[in-house]
Amino acid sequence: MPIKHRRQAPTQSDVARLAGVSQATVSAVVNGRAEGHRIPADTERRVREAVRELGYVANPAARSLKSKRNRLIGVHTFESVFPISSRDFYHEFLIGVEEQAVAEGHDLVLFTSTEDPDGKRQLYRDGINRLNVADGSVLLGVTHKPSDLARLAAEGYPFVHVGRRDVPGAEIAWVGADYRSGTEALVASLAGLGHRRVAYLGTSHRMEAQIDREDGYLAGCASMGIPPMPVFMKVQDLTPEWFDVTLAGGVTAFLAGAEAQADRIAELARARGLAVPSDVSVAVLVGTVGGPEVGRSWSALGIPRNDMGRAAVRLLVEMLTEPDIARDDQVLLPCTQPDHSTIAEAAR
Amino acid sequence: MPIKHRRQAPTQSDVARLAGVSQATVSAVVNGRAEGHRIPADTERRVREAVRELGYVANPAARSLKSKRNRLIGVHTFESVFPISSRDFYHEFLIGVEEQAVAEGHDLVLFTSTEDPDGKRQLYRDGINRLNVADGSVLLGVTHKPSDLARLAAEGYPFVHVGRRDVPGAEIAWVGADYRSGTEALVASLAGLGHRRVAYLGTSHRMEAQIDREDGYLAGCASMGIPPMPVFMKVQDLTPEWFDVTLAGGVTAFLAGAEAQADRIAELARARGLAVPSDVSVAVLVGTVGGPEVGRSWSALGIPRNDMGRAAVRLLVEMLTEPDIARDDQVLLPCTQPDHSTIAEAAR
DNA sequence: ATACGTTGCTGATACGAAACAGCAAGGAGC
DNA sequence: GCTCCTTGCTGTTTCGTATCAGCAACGTAT
CATH class of the missing domain: 3.40.50.2300 (Response regulator)
Structure with missing residues (x-):
């Protein structure tokens, strides 16, 4: 088998060298802040040409290291994710979560590594909150350790629970029916x-x-x-x-x-x-x-599962992008009324 | 609603301060290089305790900026993931992928953000390979753009395709039946x-x-x-x-x-x-x-879907941990023979 | 007493992008 | 001739982690 070597992607410095400007200028141009940085059109053109010539693309790791955002949303279920088939309770929630994540341009991280020997998933294992790799998380299902939710909230970790959940001593965000x-x-x-x-x-x-x-x-x-x-x-x-x-x-x-x-x-x-x-x-x-x-x-009575998943992601992303504005972080969605399959007029 | 302040996730420096050591020592301990760095068991214990106390988890962005490893495995399907119910073709593959990821201590990143307007998922959008946030990826399904696979391989991005796939001009890793x-x-x-x-x-x-x-x-x-x-x-x-x-x-x-x-x-x-x-x-x-x-x-004829998912992850992790050793990166798994439900002895 | 080796760390630096402060050159106004 | 403003950038620092060179303290050998 051939030995694969990962080609080193060009950086902003490479582009800068080629265009005869500084790395900071390249950053300004590629982020569309040419105006704010008073870069004249001619310089911008030279930079863009160099970008094209080298095939430069931003390194997502470096970008998110600086911006403190990974565009990653965690999904933690208190059961295994994939084995859940469509007739299972959580499946439709997950569809909504995924759809909204797509819409918001985020990716989903499935938390699997916190699996404990019983197959239940817990938020903390050895006291370590793996959820930290994601910017924030959507929590699904019922935990047998409500105190973990309180701890998570106390730590300031951004999360939204799908399903109303009142935890004593903490006001947690949720989307319920x-x-x-x-x-x-x-x-x-x-x-x-x-x-x-x-x-x-x-x-x-x-x-x-x-x-x-x-x-x-x-x-x-x-x-x-x-x-x-x-x-x-x-x-x-x-x-x-x-x-x-x-x-x-x-x-x-x-x-x-x-x-x-x-x-x-x-x-x-x-x-x-x-x-x-x-x-x-x-x-x-x-x-x-x-x-x-x-x-x-x-x-x-219909539970708006898809909507709940979507709303949870929407709320979470809002919490992440604008952490400081006031917001209603407990959302109730209406249930749909049943059809008349086993309901009829009262017999007289 | 209360204004929530996201507490900064703890860093290695925070841990170091608490444990009374340097950041470099923390790095060595959390990466299991205590031996190589001659860290005595007692110091290691102190560091681990501080890690637990603060709930430290490595920042994936910083980690991959430096070392290109996140313990994150991408899963890219050319269709939506969650809507796939258990009777669908890919579901069992995903179960295998998840199980093995758990076993290898990796988390899964679902790539949803590359969704294009048709609902098909493509590997590149705006020329940007979002897969980069994961160390490597497992690809599922059939792409309508085989050239993307060749491009991915040419870039040296580590990935394993589930299902045999021969792409002209590139030797890609796969796990097939x-x-x-x-x-x-x-x-x-x-x-x-x-x-x-x-x-x-x-x-x-x-x-x-x-x-x-x-x-x-x-x-x-x-x-x-x-x-x-x-x-x-x-x-x-x-x-x-x-x-x-x-x-x-x-x-x-x-x-x-x-x-x-x-x-x-x-x-x-x-x-x-x-x-x-x-x-x-x-x-x-x-x-x-x-x-x-x-x-x-x-x-x-039974397709060993679960095994294929597991094998793909196993192969991928191997490629990531030991990129330079020779390895058979195209794996064939045996099919299971059919039962005798609609097969019988030939009528004479 | 000096040289040398080992143990147990620490400090400095690099990774790539972004943010900010600031500086040189040129022109306007007095 | 001097100050002040604008234009067009550049230099430097920061984010959190990994790596590498190296140093102080101590022990051992000669």
Whole structure:
């Protein structure tokens, strides 16, 4: 095999020598600051000619060493990146991140080297923040160490979290989905379809997102004048007896916090000879891929994943380019309302 | 919103001050040259402690300005990265790339900024090779500008192409699948199952991979003493009449260069009341997801995608760390032989 | 006592681009 | 003849890291 030798690229000094000017002049010309540096048109022409003749291109390393910007945006997921297929939760976020990075002229650095033995990724390993190689980072997923986020914020490292995340003692930037308004609007829309009793199936996780959905449900019920009926039961406790009692109470629609609960409702309804959605309406609050039967997917509140990814990058780049201006660094994006796949008018 | 001040990332000088040594000593320690610089274990420990305490990470710009190494590996695909879902062709390659990058302690830089208006990605834009921020790159996919590869090689930029790619006038490094041996072995295995006439359905593309498969087919036929029967026809020209003539000629097995051809054979066989694989065996030479009927996928030559991704990174890192040693920089990895889903013993 | 070797560092410099201060030459105004 | 301004640059420093030459202190050999 041939021994490859990396050709030494021409520098501004090479150009300067050829054009008979100083390196500083070349820098001014190639950066379009000829005006500000009072370089006459003739000198500029000579420099540009030399640039062309030598095929000069700026060394990105030197440029970013001076400007303190690498045009590199880190992407840290708390799971492995590539194995995430399109049906996975984070995939669509990543698409948005990539698209916006392209639009902003930045490249993405995938943080893989912080992989720990469990396959989880942590921000700090041996106390070292590898994220520093990027100008700033977008964080995806749920960390099992929220304190790392606080530490990162305290260090002043610029990052944006995708998904609302409240960390005690630190105000971190995030881009989240407005589950509260989305759920509230969904309740209103169900009420508009004639449903007077809408049950809410909560989950045991009490994370930000779940709390928002619950708040939205309660607000929706309040504004439509229907009684809130939140249920916090494990899927296996949703028995036929419970179902009968619930229906007897006048419930005609169910809001499921997780897909498993919706599946269970479908099962219970089928056992009672009831059809979805003509007899009972069911909506899922987190976007999924399943449904009550083949060819029919759950009506689900849509998370604007792509937009969230894009917004996160946009916010991050703004934070990087104008660190000192006041800015709303916590962004809520509206959810899209579900289609009417498993939602229908209330049976009379 | 609070005004955030980006704390300057700590430098080697900061670490040096804390550890009570010189910047040069810090450099030696963090680069693992403690031995060569005769740094005693105790001093090294102190430095490492300071590194941890400050969260020091080398500035990639400064590092590459000086030494041309960032521990950053570029990944350039000629299509968008994240939208590629797991069933897509490149996904498994990327997994391999990521896994090996983790293993080698490198991070991945996704090159997105070279996106041109058509959505194709090109290596050069405005004559600037952005790949330079990474130490070297893995290239995936097929470029519409092979000349860029030659230019990249001529510049001495270290890169490894995934998939065999012969560029006139340049010897580029690649990691490919050994379609030739794989196809040859497949023919031999079919012969072993009693097939005395194996038809080869070629494609009109005459790329490296297709040529290799064809060569392997011919070699397999030759070594097994069966007559080669290559067919280069469009799918729509594979008529029932052609099928009848082919069967009458004693053909009992088909090798399809593309899945569409296999599908067509299945259709023709069904029309004649023949079953796959009990009456005719069919194998596909490029890995796909379909099959002759639901629940049965085509027997397909397996491309070791994960291995190829890993091998590409391994080769690249070797090229980077030891640029001057002789090395085989064109690697062929064996294909896996198909299962017996649509291959069976020849009908007598 | 002198020469020499080893240990454990440090100081200086280079990499390429950008920013800034400043200086020489020439002309205008008094 | 002197000051002051403008034009057209140049010189120098800076960014953070890596490398190399070298130096002080100490030990050992003669």
